[in-house]
Amino acid sequence: MFKLYDRQLTSRLLLGTARYPSPSIMAEAVRASGAAMVTVSLRREAGGERAGQGFWSLVRSLDVQVLPNTAGCHTVKEAVTTAHMARELFDTPWIKLEVIGEDDTLQPDVIGLVEAARVLVPEGFRVLPYCTEDLVVADRLVAAGCEVLMPWGAPIGSGRGLNNPFGLRALRAHFAQVTLIVDAGIGTPSHAAAAMELGFDGVLINSAVAQARQPALMARAFAQAVQAGHAAFLAGPIPARDMATPSTPLIGKAFQA
Amino acid sequence: MKIRVNGSWLDLPDSGADAGSPAAGVTLAALLPQLGFGDATVATAVNGQFVPHAVRSGCLVREGDRIEILAPMQGG
Numbered sequence: 001m002f003k004l005y006d007r008q009l010t011s012r013l014l015l016g017t018a019r020y021p022s023p024s025i026m027a028e029a030v031r032a033s034g035a036a037m038v039t040v041s042l043r044r045e046a047g048g049e050r051a052g053q054g055f056w057s058l059v060r061s062l063d064v065q066v067l068p069n070t071a072g073c074h075t076v077k078e079a080v081t082t083a084h085m086a087r088e089l090f091d092t093p094w095i096k097l098e099v100i101g102e103d104d105t106l107q108p109d110v111i112g113l114v115e116a117a118r119v120l121v122p123e124g125f126r127v128l129p130y131c132t133e134d135l136v137v138a139d140r141l142v143a144a145g146c147e148v149l150m151p152w153g154a155p156i157g158s159g160r161g162l163n164n165p166f167g168l169r170a171l172r173a174h175f176a177q178v179t180l181i182v183d184a185g186i187g188t189p190s191h192a193a194a195a196m197e198l199g200f201d202g203v204l205i206n207s208a209v210a211q212a213r214q215p216a217l218m219a220r221a222f223a224q225a226v227q228a229g230h231a232a233f234l235a236g237p238i239p240a241r242d243m244a245t246p247s248t249p250l251i252g253k254a255f256q257a
Numbered sequence: 258m259k260i261r262v263n264g265s266w267l268d269l270p271d272s273g274a275d276a277g278s279p280a281a282g283v284t285l286a287a288l289l290p291q292l293g294f295g296d297a298t299v300a301t302a303v304n305g306q307f308v309p310h311a312v313r314s315g316c317l318v319r320e321g322d323r324i325e326i327l328a329p330m331q332g333g
């Protein structure tokens with residue numbers, strides 16, 4: 001089991017619901033992933049269009065917890081208002097807090113992020129901030145009351161994996177008691193496994209599954225990678241070294257003098 | 258009365274109310290069914306401020322208001 005705030009989740013893999021070829025393939029991928037929590041959003045919709053209503057009905061049928069996001073918000077005010085709207089729309093105080101600061105990389109505006117967290121946490125929100133691996137920002141977010149941090153692996157949708165393993169390792173070491181989930185930029189199951197081997201508590205995947213040739217199969221692969229990576233972390237990987245160490249004992253080797 | 262709904266200007270018939278005054282008692286709650294959101298699960302905001310469901314019936318729509326009506330959507 002995996003604890004996020006006061007919730008016990010059965011999977012360390014969180015899955016996004018966007019960019020799938022169809023709603024039914026999205027549903028199939030969610031089931032195949034075993035994810036217990038999926039991210040959702042809220043957008044403008046014309047009256048009578050009802051696509052959002054159909055989507056919401058489908059998500060509810062999946063029996064998973066939802067984590068609304070504030071994707072696309074560029075200011076504290078936008079993010080806070082969107083969080084308020086999401087709380088009513090999805091009937092949950094959980095929010096993946098995004099304040100975007102740069103359009104090419106979708107890098108979070110970490111200053112705005114801290115400000116928004118300081119508004120939302122006292123209002124009872126369970127804030128999961130999409131942040132970078134910056135230790136000082138992480139410290140401010142934790143001080144604001146965030147019990148979970150979601151640093152990026154790489155820019156959203158880039159599939160580059162873990163751009164800064166050193167920074168992520170430092171973050172893990174500095175915040176041993178904080179739940180850390182790598183969010184964004186993961187492209188393959190091996191990236192997810194690497195994050196878990198570093199000791200991260202979970203990963204959030206969207207594009208890498210949704211845009212795969214077979215999303216459900218990729219979802220299953222990610223689930224296995226997350227489990228394998230977490231088990232490896234618990235098992236304690238050996239430190240890397242530059243020179244060889246024989247694995248087969250030399251004692252008793254034949255043809256020695 | 259002209260209002261902006263989800264970024265598009267909309268001309269609503271009214272009784273000739275002046276700018277800034279309530280237009281013939283049109284509330285946000287009454288406006289939603291007119292726009293096709295009768296029983297839809299949506300969240301609303303007016304001029305950047307969240308308007309909870311329970312408050313819509315007391316929220317008078319005014320000339321020039323910017324209204325956001327948001328529905329559940331796929332997200333990452």
